[in-house]
Amino acid sequence: MSGVFVKTVVSADQLGRTIVRIAHEILEKDQEPGQLALVGIHTRGAHLAHRLAKLMEQFTGQQIAVGELDISLYRDDVAARGSLTVRSRLAQPEIKGTNLPFSIDDMTIVLVDDVLFTGRTIRAAIDALFDYGRPSCIQLAVLVDRGHRELPIRPDFVGKNLPTSQGERINVRLSEVDGEDEIVLEATREGVES
Amino acid sequence: MNRNLLSINDLSREDIESLLATARVDFLDLSKRDIKKVPTLRGRTVIDLFYEKSTRTSTSFELAGKRLSADVINVKADSSAVGKGESLKDTTLTLNAYRPDIIVIRHPHVGAAAFVARYTDAHVINAGDGMGEHPTQCLLDIFSLQQEFGDLSGLKVAIVGDILHSRVARSNIIGFQKMGMKVTLVAPPGLLPRGVEALGVAGQRAGTRSSDRPDGGRSGADLKVAHSLDALADVGVIYLLRMQKERHEGGNFLPSLREYIARYQVGLRHLSDGKKVLHPGPINRGVEIEGALADSPENLILQQVEAGLAVRMAIMYRLIVDSAVADAGAAVDTEAGAAKPAAEVKNIHAVG
Numbered sequence: 001m002s003g004v005f006v007k008t009v010v011s012a013d014q015l016g017r018t019i020v021r022i023a024h025e026i027l028e029k030d031q032e033p034g035q036l037a038l039v040g041i042h043t044r045g046a047h048l049a050h051r052l053a054k055l056m057e058q059f060t061g062q063q064i065a066v067g068e069l070d071i072s073l074y075r076d077d078v079a080a081r082g083s084l085t086v087r088s089r090l091a092q093p094e095i096k097g098t099n100l101p102f103s104i105d106d107m108t109i110v111l112v113d114d115v116l117f118t119g120r121t122i123r124a125a126i127d128a129l130f131d132y133g134r135p136s137c138i139q140l141a142v143l144v145d146r147g148h149r150e151l152p153i154r155p156d157f158v159g160k161n162l163p164t165s166q167g168e169r170i171n172v173r174l175s176e177v178d179g180e181d182e183i184v185l186e187a188t189r190e191g192v193e194s
Numbered sequence: 195m196n197r198n199l200l201s202i203n204d205l206s207r208e209d210i211e212s213l214l215a216t217a218r219v220d221f222l223d224l225s226k227r228d229i230k231k232v233p234t235l236r237g238r239t240v241i242d243l244f245y246e247k248s249t250r251t252s253t254s255f256e257l258a259g260k261r262l263s264a265d266v267i268n269v270k271a272d273s274s275a276v277g278k279g280e281s282l283k284d285t286t287l288t289l290n291a292y293r294p295d296i297i298v299i300r301h302p303h304v305g306a307a308a309f310v311a312r313y314t315d316a317h318v319i320n321a322g323d324g325m326g327e328h329p330t331q332c333l334l335d336i337f338s339l340q341q342e343f344g345d346l347s348g349l350k351v352a353i354v355g356d357i358l359h360s361r362v363a364r365s366n367i368i369g370f371q372k373m374g375m376k377v378t379l380v381a382p383p384g385l386l387p388r389g390v391e392a393l394g395v396a397g398q399r400a401g402t403r404s405s406d407r408p409d410g411g412r413s414g415a416d417l418k419v420a421h422s423l424d425a426l427a428d429v430g431v432i433y434l435l436r437m438q439k440e441r442h443e444g445g446n447f448l449p450s451l452r453e454y455i456a457r458y459q460v461g462l463r464h465l466s467d468g469k470k471v472l473h474p475g476p477i478n479r480g481v482e483i484e485g486a487l488a489d490s491p492e493n494l495i496l497q498q499v500e501a502g503l504a505v506r507m508a509i510m511y512r513l514i515v516d517s518a519v520a521d522a523g524a525a526v527d528t529e530a531g532a533a534k535p536a537a538e539v540k541n542i543h544a545v546g
Contacts, residue, residue, distance in 0.1 A: 073220060073232040078515060087519045090212060090512075097219035131229040 010183035018159040023055040037065035045113035067100035074124035104133040114172035116142040119153035198318040202329040217508035235264040238295040245271040258506035290314040317513040332365035334505040347374035355435030384447040
């Protein structure tokens with residue numbers, strides 16, 4: 001089921017500018033940097049959160065708390081197809097877990113992920129966060145919103161809206177993991193022929 | 195992982211590394227949170243079926259199941275229909291009618307866990323079958339050693355004590371060698387199983403049984419045998435076993451316990467060069483382990499208990515997840531894109 005239709009929809013330059021814009025927007029929302037923490041969802045959300053935090057520190061001169069969240073244990077489909085996602089994580093040479101090196105109590109938490117799709121990952125992430133404490137507020141920042149929500153979840157900060165069909169795949173590629181920055185859209189052979 | 199965990203031989207070295215990585219990353223720190231529970235196995239049923247006395251194994255399996263949000267039922271043989279003469283087969287069939295997802299079984303007879311697995315659809319975890327195996331203990335021991343030493347390749351370990359009656363020893367002799375460790379068995383001849391050298395990796399490769407020489411036979415073998423604590427000089431880890439007096443009835447395995455203590459009790463004086471001591475518990479102070487050593491930070495006994503919880507959570511989680519993966523097929527999907535046919539590929543456009 002490899003993609004036969006592959007198209008770069010966001011280049012490295014555009015992607016860099018988009019991240020800068022999101023960083024500004026998060027700060028612009030009149031938030032106290034000391035009360036603000038970014039929590040990225042593994043794997044690419046975590047890298048994005050660290051990039052955003054770095055930029056926000058440059059803009060404000062203040063340190064921004066940043067952590068990483070793994071939501072495998074909170075998925076709603078552990079014994080169904082979602083276990084494949086869990087399995088592909090477990091097959092990685094070095095699996096990463098949750099790392100929140102600060103108390104999230106009474107903080108404004110900005111969840112960061114690369115692609116917002118069904119919303120189920122975000123639901124799981126919110127559940128996971130509440131097992132670590134009681135934030136005063138949770139916001140959501142995503143690089144791409146591709147639609148097809150299955151839950152009443154909406155992002156507060158969006159890099160790009162990329163309307164897609166179910167059979168397409170949005171791949172956010174980041175230099176930290178993939179060697180380069182870009183967003184590509186893939187469609188399957190079945191998708192092209194139908 | 196396979197469908198069940200009956201023997202440490204059900205797992206390859208890669209399986210063990212992957213399983214223990216899950217335990218380390220996902221479960222070890224869970225106990226440090228205020229909320230020590232994850233919803234992963236919500237709605238699942240775990241039955242712990244214990245035909246032998248146990249403190250740490252039964253509590254840690256119960257806690258592991260509960261912290262994964264499964265419903266956990268404990269069945270103890272002495273307070274169940276087993277006391278009324280029900281056979282293991284009938285008990286298993288009865289419990290299976292409740293459609294449990296996992297059955298954890300501890301039983302005094304070798305092969306009991308494999309027997310249960312024949313009569314249930316649940317995943318079966320062997321929590322000790324007589325003098326057979328104790329694979330979850332082996333996994334938590336490997337985990338504890340990894341936490342202390344990192345990579346275990348080449349690490350030398352001496353297993354000291356009542357090896358003949360020890361299912362822990364049987365699993366660990368196999369498991370430690372799988373991880374690349376060099377194992378020496380230290381015990382009086384009466385407490386060693388005959389032909390135990392055949393469990394050596396090298397012995398198995400050569401297809402020969404080693405001789406009865408004190409060094410374990412062929413030079414270069416991974417599994418050695420010694421009858422004196424002098425063999426502890428060059429090891430990094432001392433793994434102590436309890437004298438299983440309850441299994442000594444009707445046999446003459448030792449000249450006397452006092453002689454055993456004089457020759458084989460391990461104490462602080464045997465520790466040097468950062469040697470660490472493990473013990474599966476329960477310990478008998480003053481028998482296999484000197485009191486001062488039992489109270490010393492040089493032993494990792496409480497780390498083993500802590501590891502047991504994380505490792506058992508990982509085992510339950512992986513049995514369920516891995517079998518679900520097998521059922522769902524080989525395809526891999528991600529949150530970013532499902533692999534369903536697309537309808538409107540040509541209408542792709544980015545809206546910035």
